[in-house]
């Protein structure tokens with residue numbers, strides 16, 4: 060193994076370790092927080108670029124210990140992830156307040172990953188993961204004051220880490236969020252996010268959307284609204300709600316263009332939007 064790694068470290072080389080996430084009986088994770096005492100270690104951690112398991116690809120190159128830990132936990136078998144996260148916190152690799160929500164909810168819904176073309180560029184649209192925190196931060200700090208005002212209805216320019224963590228640590232059940240990613244060589248950019256948070260007491264969910272300024276007006280928002288409607292319907296959400304500034308015509312138009320019955324109640328400067336995910340005629344068909 061070390062010889063293969065040395066070879067892969069040649070100019071423009073990549074070291075890729077491909078392995079099952081558990082032993083063949085499924086009882087032991089092959090991703091561990093520390094190697095057993097006396098175990099032979101054939102590679103330095105900075106020499107490994109990618110680790111691939113049946114749960115995805117961990118991108119390790121150039122990342123901090125904390126990011127590396129999260130990347131690896133993310134490709135471990137789901138039943139070991141929370142324990143690995145606890146161990147990483149105990150070892151000081153991850154902060155004490157690291158959210159565990161993603162590891163307690165439904166499994167990451169791989170089936171919702173898709174590609175879409177915007178302005179001639181192919182984007183990956185997929186549910187957010189805990190490892191997306193840095194990209195979410197970059198997206199937030201790229202927003203113009205107008206976009207911040209429309210999305211958060213404040214003029215604030217800072218995003219607390221807790222807010223970012225709750226955006227990427229979702230349980231894929233009560234909370235769902237998608238990102239639109241552009242991959243350029245080894246660089247990935249996040250250009251938009253949309254999310255819903257279900258009300259646990261009824262079948263409604265609150266939605267929100269934000270597209271990076273230079274990508275607005277290129278169909279990303281329309282795609283995300285239709286995506287959330289589709290996913291919401293398939294998960295038995297009956298009603299979407301949203302608070303939209305009365306001046307935010309672009310967002311209001313997107314809701315109206317779904318063709319669903321949108322009701323808008325103006326309170327101060329904010330429209331309280333609500334719409335049923337099933338059209339009247341579909342409801343009649345279902346009832347019949």
Ligand SMILES: CC(C)(COP(=O)(O)OP(=O)(O)OC[C@H]1O[C@@H](n2cnc3c(N)ncnc32)[C@H](O)[C@@H]1OP(=O)(O)O)[C@@H](O)C(=O)NCCC(=O)NCCS
Nearest residue numbers: 206209210267268269270275276277278279280281310312
């Ligand atoms: C509101 C917002 C989410 C809309 O996203 P978007 O990606 O700009 O939306 P779209 O590009 O799909 O649609 C916007 C307009 O561009 C048009 N459009 C869609 N595809 C297009 C394309 N390929 N080329 C040119 N125009 C296009 C649409 O017809 C629409 O026009 P309209 O406003 O006259 O109806 C986005 O502008 C945003 O992030 N705003 C700031 C945050 C915000 O307001 N969030 C909502 C709070 S819930």
